[in-house]
Amino acid sequence: MLAIIIWLAVLTISVILFKKVSGSLSLFKPNLNSLIFYYSLFVSCYIGSLLIALDIDHYYMINKLDHEVYRYIGFGAVSFVMIMLPLSMFIVSKLAGFDAKKEFNHYLKKPVENTFTEKNEFYLIFLGLSLISMLAVAYTLLKTSQVPILELLKGNLSDLGQLRIDAARNFHGKVLIRNIFAIALTPLLSLIAYVYTVKTRQLKWGLLFLPLFACAVLISVYDLSKSPIIFYIIMFIFVQLYVGKLVLNRRKINKYIISGAVLIILMYVFIQGVNDLSSFLSYSSGPIGRIILAQIAPTFLHLNIFGESIPFLNGSSLPSILIGWFDIEQVRSARLVMANAFPNRIEDGTGGVLNTLFIAEAYANFGYLGILFGTIYVGVLIQLLYIIFIRLPKNPVFLCLFIYFSINIPRTLVGGFADFLFNPIWIFITCLFAGILLFIRIRLDLFSFFFKKKARNEL
Incomplete structure (x- = not known):
């Protein structure tokens, strides 16, 4: 009973804080921080943590706990994150003079700016990037011995689960080409091309968007992973909402939820061969267990194992670029x-x-201090990014980068802590597009300067 009271109290405080730092927790106005609350914390972690604390989870991973006390310690750690993460974000907002509700609503209503539409230079650079990303998709498929989605289409339904693992772990090409140019860049480019298509209504952007969209869908489903295609669809909903092509309401939200549930069930049936109705309806197995327990259960195992069975890592799981100087593997x-x-x-x-x-990896390295300072650090970083993107010009590139991070940061929160310290894909994508925009802007300014100077000399 005490755990339920704590859970309800923490949830209430967390809702209040997240509403202040996001500007809106309405499902009709989704954003980076509301997605963090609903997906990363509430659904993926906090519901399951209560079931584990009450010892009614019946989940196979939790059966691996050696010490039952970590049911309560884990619940306390997740409760701490539910409050400290948005509290850190709230402090950043106050220091930055950020009125989340006012500025986010203004951002939604603000029209998308025309950026370089009068010049072909940006389009040609974008076309080159698009060709590279589409070639990277083809390269990924060619370097995968057996492409799971193709095997499924051929009717080879046996061992699809093993094929998924082989596609990920036995890739015979350059992993950076696959991860950066195919998996990360292609969906982002398709979103940018879509915004330019909607904004300019130019045929060249529409013709470029279609193959990019096809490649983005293909790279999202090629290994039969369930989450990439779901998150790509969510990114597309975000971009339509932010450019004013879509207005969400209860009917549409219900349609999306039902469609998503049907898609997940079909993927479980055809990919994992699950056809037992009871497993679908059980909260501890099937898609429901995967959503509310699979993401949080390993946090309890981390707390149980590190400092007990395995010594703390003391930074060994941090990015290699940071620990390489100290000759740490x-x-x-x-x-x-x-x-x-x-x-x-x-x-x-x-x-x-x-x-x-993310606190699990922070704990594995630095114990409870890792949870404390890791939560504060992640909260500060996320809110700074949120404020920066909302205050940047709303052009197609910055808009789609905002949406990209709005989807990938919540995913990374339930993926690990190290990626928040150094994420080469995030850094590459940000520097790439910021560099392109800066380069073209400088060229246009120089051209304008010399043109005006020449005109004055002729007069």
């Missing part, structure tokens, strides 16, 4: 937890990593 905590809890899956090659809420 990188090892991810999520991999160690998988090896400790499910050694048989490591031996037979079916086990990967147990990604979970």
Whole structure:
């Protein structure tokens, strides 16, 4: 009973804080911070943490706990994040003079600016990037021994689960080409092309958007992973909402939820061969268990294992670019937890990593101080990005970068802590587009300067 009272109190405080730092928790006006609250924390973590604390989760991962006390410690740690994360964001907003409700609503209503539409230079650069990303998609498929989506279309329904693992772990090409240019860049380019198509109504942008959209969908489903295509659809909903092409209401929200649920069920049936109705309806298995328990259970295992069975990593799982100077070998905590809890899956090659809420990796490295300072750091970083993007010009590039981070930051929150310290994909994409815009702006300013100077000399 005490756990339920604490849960309700913490949830109430968290809702109040998140509403202040996001500007809106309405499902009709989704944004980066509201998605963090609903997806990363409430649905993926906090519901499951209560079930675990009450010892009614019946989840196979939690059965691996050696010490039952970590049911309550884990619940306390997640409750701490529910309050401290938005509280850190709230302090940043106050220091920056950021009125979330006013500025976010203004951003939604603000029209998308025309950027370089009068010049072909940006289009030609964008076309070159698009060709590179589409070639990267083709490269990814060619370097994958058996492409799971193709095997599914051929009717080869056996061992699709194993094919998914092989596609991810036995890729025979350059991983950076796949991860950056195919998986990360292609969906983002398709969104930018869509915004230019809507804004300029020029045929060249429409013709470029179509193959980019096809490649983005293909790279999202090629390995039969369930989440990439779901999140790409959400990104597309965001971009339509932010450019004024879509207005959400209850009917549309219900339609999206039902469509998403049907898609998830179909993927479970055809990919994982699950056809038992009871497993779909059970809160501890099937898609429901995957949503409310699978993401948070490894956090409890991290707390149970590190400092007990495995010494703290003391920074060993941080990005290699940071620890390489100290001659420390990188090892991810999520991999160690998988090896400790499910050694048989490591031996037979079916086990990967147990990604979970970011505080788990912070704890694995630095104990409870890692949870404290890691939560504050992540909250400050997220709110700074949120404020910066809302205050940047609303042109197609910055808008789509905002949407890209609005989807990928919530995903990373339940993926690990290290990516918030150094994420090469995020840095590359940001520098790439910021560099292109800056380069073209400088060229246009120089051209304008010399043209005006020449005109004055002729007079």
